Amino acid sequence: xxxxxxxxxxxxxxxxxxxxxxxxxxxQARTVDVALALLDEVGLDALTMRRLAEAMDVRxxxxxxxxxxxxxxxTAMAEALLADCLDRPLPSPDWSERLAELARRMRSALLSRxxxxxxxxxxxxxxxxxxxxxxxxxxxxxxxxxxxxxAARAALTVVNFTLGHTLEEQAARQVTDDGPADPERLRxxxxxxxxxxxxxxLPVLTSTDFAAHFTFGLRLLIEGLRATGRGPASPGADG
Amino acid sequence: xxxxxxxxxxxxxxxxxxxxxxxxxxxQARTVDVALALLDEVGLDALTMRRLAEAMDVRxxxxxxxxxxxxxxxTAMAEALLADCLDRPLPSPDWSERLAELARRMRSALLSRxxxxxxxxxxxxxxxxxxxxxxxxxxxxxxxxxxxxxAARAALTVVNFTLGHTLEEQAARQVTDDGPADPERLRxxxxxxxxxxxxxxLPVLTSTDFAAHFTFGLRLLIEGLRATGRGPASPGADG
DNA sequence: ACCTGAACACCGTTCAAGT
DNA sequence: ACCTGAACACCGTTCAAGT
Numbered sequence: 001x002x003x004x005x006x007x008x009x010x011x012x013x014x015x016x017x018x019x020x021x022x023x024x025x026x027x028q029a030r031t032v033d034v035a036l037a038l039l040d041e042v043g044l045d046a047l048t049m050r051r052l053a054e055a056m057d058v059r060x061x062x063x064x065x066x067x068x069x070x071x072x073x074x075t076a077m078a079e080a081l082l083a084d085c086l087d088r089p090l091p092s093p094d095w096s097e098r099l100a101e102l103a104r105r106m107r108s109a110l111l112s113r114x115x116x117x118x119x120x121x122x123x124x125x126x127x128x129x130x131x132x133x134x135x136x137x138x139x140x141x142x143x144x145x146x147x148x149x150x151a152a153r154a155a156l157t158v159v160n161f162t163l164g165h166t167l168e169e170q171a172a173r174q175v176t177d178d179g180p181a182d183p184e185r186l187r188x189x190x191x192x193x194x195x196x197x198x199x200x201x202l203p204v205l206t207s208t209d210f211a212a213h214f215t216f217g218l219r220l221l222i223e224g225l226r227a228t229g230r231g232p233a234s235p236g237a238d239g
Numbered sequence: 240x241x242x243x244x245x246x247x248x249x250x251x252x253x254x255x256x257x258x259x260x261x262x263x264x265x266x267q268a269r270t271v272d273v274a275l276a277l278l279d280e281v282g283l284d285a286l287t288m289r290r291l292a293e294a295m296d297v298r299x300x301x302x303x304x305x306x307x308x309x310x311x312x313x314t315a316m317a318e319a320l321l322a323d324c325l326d327r328p329l330p331s332p333d334w335s336e337r338l339a340e341l342a343r344r345m346r347s348a349l350l351s352r353x354x355x356x357x358x359x360x361x362x363x364x365x366x367x368x369x370x371x372x373x374x375x376x377x378x379x380x381x382x383x384x385x386x387x388x389x390a391a392r393a394a395l396t397v398v399n400f401t402l403g404h405t406l407e408e409q410a411a412r413q414v415t416d417d418g419p420a421d422p423e424r425l426r427x428x429x430x431x432x433x434x435x436x437x438x439x440x441l442p443v444l445t446s447t448d449f450a451a452h453f454t455f456g457l458r459l460l461i462e463g464l465r466a467t468g469r470g471p472a473s474p475g476a477d478g
Numbered sequence: 479a480c481c482t483g484a485a486c487a488c489c490g491t492t493c494a495a496g497t
Numbered sequence: 498a499c500c501t502g503a504a505c506a507c508c509g510t511t512c513a514a515g516t
Contacts, residue, residue: 062500121406124421126428131437139436152440157456164403167360182363189365197381198374201391217396220463227462301481
């Protein structure tokens with residue numbers, strides 16, 4: 001299913017020319033794979049270098065031969081998360097459908113692992129999956145004749161909205177074992193007298209149909225792009 | 240400047256009826272204020288209960304009389320972050336300008352403290368500032384005749400976009416003392432041959448004019464709302 | 479009532495030493 | 498070359514005991 005890519009760190013050397021001596025128990029790709037599996041099991045807060053080392057039958061210190069810091073490992077995990085976003089062609093020739101499909105794939109990628117959005121938000125990969133995704137996103141807009149700066153900014157907007165949405169979606173899906181869950185605490189706090197507009201919106205806001213929320217926001221962005229229009233420059237402050 | 244609000248935890252009791260015995264060194268509001276100041280100084284990763292206790296001239300254990308967990312303290316901090324969003328009237332009667340102003344105030348609030356967006360993203364306050372903000376946002380859209388469900392979903396979209404944007408903005412502003420900063424690593428990795436659309440977009444994507452990015456995304460959402468239109472129901476999948 | 483002291487069960491990271 | 502052992506300098510949280 002998930003085969004991690006190597007993000008190419010500074011001191012990376014290829015597989016040893018001879019395999020004298022026992023083969024290493026560790027390598028970057030396998031470590032990322034096990035880390036993602038462990039993430040699904042225990043969540044980001046419990047994903048420690050010591051636990052990961054245990055899962056790989058090694059001592060924690062050994063991990064530092066492959067990742068200089070825990071943050072570097074998390075960056076490689078974020079990069080691996082996006083691995084499947086571009087593995088199949090975009091089905092439609094229409095730019096707005098292509099843009100929506102890319103956003104949906106990013107959302108799916110972040111949701112595919114527990115706390116995936118938090119892992120992604122905390123890192124900045126410069127690996128091929130992350131950069132390839134950004135390139136494709138901007139390309140879709142450029143081919144639809146949006147001005148270069150508008151295409152770049154629109155891509156940022158789509159990515160930032162998708163990140164914010166999935167962060168909230170995964171947080172909302174969290175099973176809080178102790179204490180009342182989020183929706184229940186909200187229903188207690190939001191009295192119609194104090195919050196006349198928020199109270200009637202609670203059923204929608206606490207609904208678990210996150211796909212509908214995502215689709216709504218995405219449509220807003222796409223309709224906004226349609227209204228902003230194509231051409232060499234965006235309408236600026238006078239628009 | 241920043242006066243923290245008390246989010247009203249389970250066992251909260253009012254100030255003692257008599258002030259016999261020395262007055263407490265701690266209380267919720269003061270703790271949140273000091274925690275926010277410390278956040279600005281050291282950042283979220285170095286904001287520990289022990290450091291905070293030291294800043295308040297107390298032992299770490301004492302903090303647990305006022306906050307059951309560190310997460311509860313962070314929630315109170317997130318709530319305090321939004322304290323100034325509604326302290327002055329919205330200047331314009333136009334719904335789109337009111338919506339934009341609310342989004343700008345949320346962005347400013349999250350940016351007002353180091354790692355403010357990360358603090359907000361990691362918590363879910365049900366305090367009056369957070370709920371009041373959501374209520375006002377939805378109210379602006381309801382008064383502009385958007386359907387109840389559309390108003391709720393549009394508010395979610397604006398909040399999630401603003402969160403995603405400020406998260407990235409604060410991450411980008413981070414001064415990484417060691418190693419090359421984000422833009423430099425990007426310029427190294429993004430070759431025009433491999434990333435034909437991303438490469439020419441780099442100057443825009445790595446520009447520090449985050450306000451321009453935010454304004455662009457916000458305009459997209461507002462134009463999208465204008466296009467989606469008002470009325471009793473949104474156009475649904477057939478639109 | 480409010481805080482201290484001390485402990486419990488952990489962390490990320492480093493590095494000499496082994497093999 | 499790759500990993501272990503052991504340490505360093507921390508964490509969040511709990512709770513008896515002091516005042």
